[in-house]
Amino acid sequence: MKRRVLVTGGAGFIGSHVADAFLAAGWDVAIIDNLSRGRPKHVPRGADFRQLDAGAPEARELVARGRFDVIAHLAAQVVVPVSVADPLLDAEENLLALINLLEGARDGGVRRFVFSSSGGVIYGERPPPHVETAPKLPASQYGVSKLAGEYYVACYQRLYGIEAVCLRYSNVYGPRQDPHGEAGVVAIFGQRLRDGRPITIFGDGTQTRDYVYVADVARANVLAAGAVLPVADGSPDATAINIGTGLQTTVSALGERMMDVAGVRVAVEHEPPRKGELSANALVIAKAQVVLGWRPEVELPEGLHATYAWIAGEPA
Numbered sequence: 001m002k003r004r005v006l007v008t009g010g011a012g013f014i015g016s017h018v019a020d021a022f023l024a025a026g027w028d029v030a031i032i033d034n035l036s037r038g039r040p041k042h043v044p045r046g047a048d049f050r051q052l053d054a055g056a057p058e059a060r061e062l063v064a065r066g067r068f069d070v071i072a073h074l075a076a077q078v079v080v081p082v083s084v085a086d087p088l089l090d091a092e093e094n095l096l097a098l099i100n101l102l103e104g105a106r107d108g109g110v111r112r113f114v115f116s117s118s119g120g121v122i123y124g125e126r127p128p129p130h131v132e133t134a135p136k137l138p139a140s141q142y143g144v145s146k147l148a149g150e151y152y153v154a155c156y157q158r159l160y161g162i163e164a165v166c167l168r169y170s171n172v173y174g175p176r177q178d179p180h181g182e183a184g185v186v187a188i189f190g191q192r193l194r195d196g197r198p199i200t201i202f203g204d205g206t207q208t209r210d211y212v213y214v215a216d217v218a219r220a221n222v223l224a225a226g227a228v229l230p231v232a233d234g235s236p237d238a239t240a241i242n243i244g245t246g247l248q249t250t251v252s253a254l255g256e257r258m259m260d261v262a263g264v265r266v267a268v269e270h271e272p273p274r275k276g277e278l279s280a281n282a283l284v285i286a287k288a289q290v291v292l293g294w295r296p297e298v299e300l301p302e303g304l305h306a307t308y309a310w311i312a313g314e315p316a
């Protein structure tokens with residue numbers, strides 16, 4: 001019998017690629033998304049889609065009765081400044097909805113819960129690269145809600161035996177990323193370059209990020225759903241696995257590389273650094289290799305080409 005997965009947020013950027021990857025691996029895929037940011041056109045054919053809020057009683061019911069082997073939970077409020085401006089909304093989306101699904105998973109005897117966490121904001125302003133057990137210093141309310149989410153997922157493992165995997169992504173980029181939000185510098189630069197407009201860098205551009213391609217992140221989700229997990233002590237760090245490349249690229253260098261990829265030169269404008277923005281980030285990914293047999297396969301130039309080709313084909 002086919003294994004069944006529910007992908008929450010599956011009409012969004014990463015979630016739609018995760019759904020693609022599960023379908024390609026032969027899973028039965030159901031998706032819920034409230035379409036607050038997701039797009040119906042990103043929902044893969046072959047997935048059973050319902051427009052539903054992860055915090056709604058119907059979502060809990062679906063998880064409880066859906067006979068899912070795995071929940072891949074990606075639905076979230078993902079914009080850091082929104083979490084700062086409206087922390088209650090952030091907690092509602094990122095914590096209450098998560099607990100709603102975990103309660104459904106408990107009722108439904110779901111075997112495994114794969115939670116999308118963040119490997120940037122939860123480590124905060126400490127010198128990278130970060131290992132999973134590094135001290136946490138969440139840089140924003142979004143970082144706190146992601147870290148607290150990991151504690152909930154780990155708690156449900158301890159109390160009810162729902163196997164927990166918390167994937168801590170670095171900066172994910174690739175096709176279908178929304179350039180209209182505040183995150184996703186590759187998507188934002190790409191759209192500016194396509195339209196021949198200047199790009200804006202906040203700060204001096206020496207801040208670094210660890211850019212990981214979305215298809216690699218999707219593959220990590222499928223591996224996390226099926227891997228034999230080591231016996232965990234039930235702590236959130238034991239359930240956590242960094243997903244990144246370990247490489248740091250400055251935002252200025254990214255802008256240069258993207259101009260090369262797009263084959264255009266535009267002006268680079270600078271604005272003051274944004275509050276809460278990290279000066280550097282990179283993740284140690286040794287654990288992903290050991291536990292999941294995962295390594296990133298798409299290098300930055302190749303990933304940027306694929307991403308820009310997609311942006312160039314989108315309507316302006």
Ligand SMILES: NC(=O)c1ccc[n+]([C@@H]2O[C@H](COP(=O)([O-])OP(=O)(O)OC[C@H]3O[C@@H](n4cnc5c(N)ncnc54)[C@H](O)[C@@H]3O)[C@@H](O)[C@H]2O)c1
Binds near residue numbers: 097
């Ligand atoms: N993009 C990154 O670099 C990055 C880095 C670290 C972690 N993450 C995490 O990965 C996950 C996916 O992020 P993304 O970049 O694809 O963002 P996204 O906004 O494209 O996807 C989130 C999806 O969830 C949906 N959604 C939001 N709230 C919902 C709710 N209450 N009920 C149902 N659906 C809801 C949205 O409509 C959207 O389709 C999130 O959990 C995010 O925190 C992303």
